[in-house]
Amino acid sequence: MNSPEIFERLFFQALRIRLVEERIIELYPSDAIQSPVHLSIGQEAVAVGACEPLTNQDLVFCTYRSHAFYLAKGGNLNEMFAELYGKITGCARGKAGSMHLAAPEVGLMGASAVVASTIPHAVGAALAAKRLNKKQVIVGVFGDGATEEGVYHESLNFAALHRLPVVFLCENNGLAVHSYQKARQSFEISGHAQSYGLPVHHITEGYDFVKVAGVMSEIIDHVRTDQAPAFVEIQTCRYKEHVGPGEDFSCGYRNIEEFQEWKQHDPLEQFPKLVETFRPMILKEIDAAIDFAERSPFPSIEELLCDVV
Numbered sequence: 001m002n003s004p005e006i007f008e009r010l011f012f013q014a015l016r017i018r019l020v021e022e023r024i025i026e027l028y029p030s031d032a033i034q035s036p037v038h039l040s041i042g043q044e045a046v047a048v049g050a051c052e053p054l055t056n057q058d059l060v061f062c063t064y065r066s067h068a069f070y071l072a073k074g075g076n077l078n079e080m081f082a083e084l085y086g087k088i089t090g091c092a093r094g095k096a097g098s099m100h101l102a103a104p105e106v107g108l109m110g111a112s113a114v115v116a117s118t119i120p121h122a123v124g125a126a127l128a129a130k131r132l133n134k135k136q137v138i139v140g141v142f143g144d145g146a147t148e149e150g151v152y153h154e155s156l157n158f159a160a161l162h163r164l165p166v167v168f169l170c171e172n173n174g175l176a177v178h179s180y181q182k183a184r185q186s187f188e189i190s191g192h193a194q195s196y197g198l199p200v201h202h203i204t205e206g207y208d209f210v211k212v213a214g215v216m217s218e219i220i221d222h223v224r225t226d227q228a229p230a231f232v233e234i235q236t237c238r239y240k241e242h243v244g245p246g247e248d249f250s251c252g253y254r255n256i257e258e259f260q261e262w263k264q265h266d267p268l269e270q271f272p273k274l275v276e277t278f279r280p281m282i283l284k285e286i287d288a289a290i291d292f293a294e295r296s297p298f299p300s301i302e303e304l305l306c307d308v309v
């Protein structure tokens with residue numbers, strides 16, 4: 001797992017996600033993007049490392065903060081920008097926006113604005129996969145805040161009891177909107193998950209995509225072979241405000257030193273020459289995706305009323 005080729009390949013993917021989101025920041029004031037955006041800038045290595053060992057048959061269910069997982073799992077960039085623009089060519093025909101991206105053709109099954117709501121979806125898919133003997137691995141991604149929801153605990157219990165092939169992946173950025181984890185939780189996430197009898201892994205270097213990919217590879221092999229669940233908590237750092245394109249350090253709720261310390265480890269900050277090598281190729285792809293989105297039509301009234309409850 002630790003070769004220069006792998007480092008560069010994962011670096012490219014992480015940089016691609018960051019440059020896509022930086023373009024979203026640039027575009028946002030124009031109002032061309034019609035939905036709220038929860039950016040993953042700072043958290044890219046979690047998605048890139050976690051998706052590295054997955055096949056297109058393995059399924060990922062994630063949250064409203066999922067541009068990174070959508071792209072790391074192989075979701076189409078043109079369809080992502082078209083979805084953000086509310087266009088008919090978007091991955092949900094322009095009706096879902098940033099918080100509900102999906103690319104089922106590559107196993108990105110969906111995202112939801114409702115905290116913790118896709119965790120039981122992942123467990124249900126794992127139950128189906130096991131019954132149908134598909135040897136798939138299902139990954140349920142959620143934030144630290146989601147571990148305070150009842151359905152999170154019900155899901156861990158059910159998956160452990162029935163030995164389902166699901167990885168619970170907690171993307172722990174230490175924040176839920178404007179609230180620190182310590183101000184909200186009387187328990188410790190990994191320690192508590194262990195009480196369900198799951199194997200638990202805790203990665204503190206969530207900026208290190210090679211490390212995340214290595215640990216995830218072992219976990220996924222185990223889940224696929226044993227057809228039993230596992231849990232992984234990955235520490236990470238959200239660089240931007242909870243929702244929207246800006247920063248919010250001036251609000252006073254965040255510790256700016258923690259953020260600056262994290263950036264010292266972030267490969268995308270630490271290897272500017274590699275950034276410059278890959279940037280032109282990625283920007284070309286982004287320009288083409290935006291052109292595609294801009295040229296695409298909006299959905300008709302009939303289309304807008306179709307497939308919505």
Ligand SMILES: Cc1ncc(C[n+]2csc(CCOP(=O)(O)OP(=O)(O)O)c2C)c(N)n1
Nearest residue numbers: 065113114115143144145146173175176177
């Ligand atoms: C069931 C539910 N409760 C509350 C909210 C409001 N809300 C939106 S995001 C969020 C914070 C979630 O934090 P976390 O799970 O850590 O994810 P992060 O935003 O940090 O990625 C909350 C409370 C919601 N969308 N759904």
Ligand SMILES: [Mg+2]
Nearest residue numbers: 143144173175
């Ligand atoms: Mg969080």
